[in-house]
Amino acid sequence: MFCPKCGSLNPDDAKFCGNCSSQLAVEPVTDTVRKVEEIVDINQDQEAISTPLKYSVAIAALLFPIIGVVMGIMYLAQGETESKKEVGKFWLIASAVGVILYLMMTGSI
Ligand SMILES: [Zn+2]
Numbered sequence: 001m002f003c004p005k006c007g008s009l010n011p012d013d014a015k016f017c018g019n020c021s022s023q024l025a026v027e028p029v030t031d032t033v034r035k036v037e038e039i040v041d042i043n044q045d046q047e048a049i050s051t052p053l054k055y056s057v058a059i060a061a062l063l064f065p066i067i068g069v070v071m072g073i074m075y076l077a078q079g080e081t082e083s084k085k086e087v088g089k090f091w092l093i094a095s096a097v098g099v100i101l102y103l104m105m106t107g108s109i
Pocket residue numbers: 003004005006007008017018019020021022
């Protein structure tokens with residue numbers, strides 16, 4: 001390795017420079033490995049935070065179609081007026097969209 005102070009070439013395992021006797025860089029490879037491990041740790045932390053979020057979104061996406069179908073059938077069954085039937089249709093369409101979103105999120109599509 002090269003001395004950081006005077007720039008003269010020294011053996012890789014040398015701890016001190018043969019020219020100026022200043023201390024040479026200590027274990028640079030280990031430092032790099034440590035930095036990579038820190039980056040991996042940060043990524044794992046982010047995954048730990050996002051996993052409960054993914055589950056709650058998936059649960060919401062699953063509940064939404066169920067509520068949508070129930071509301072849709074209720075409105076269509078009791079739909080004396082056109083506006084109530086329209087609301088029923090809206091809920092059924094919304095639940096279908098919810099199912100598609102859920103399948104997309106879980107990777108089934
Ligand atoms: Zn030196």
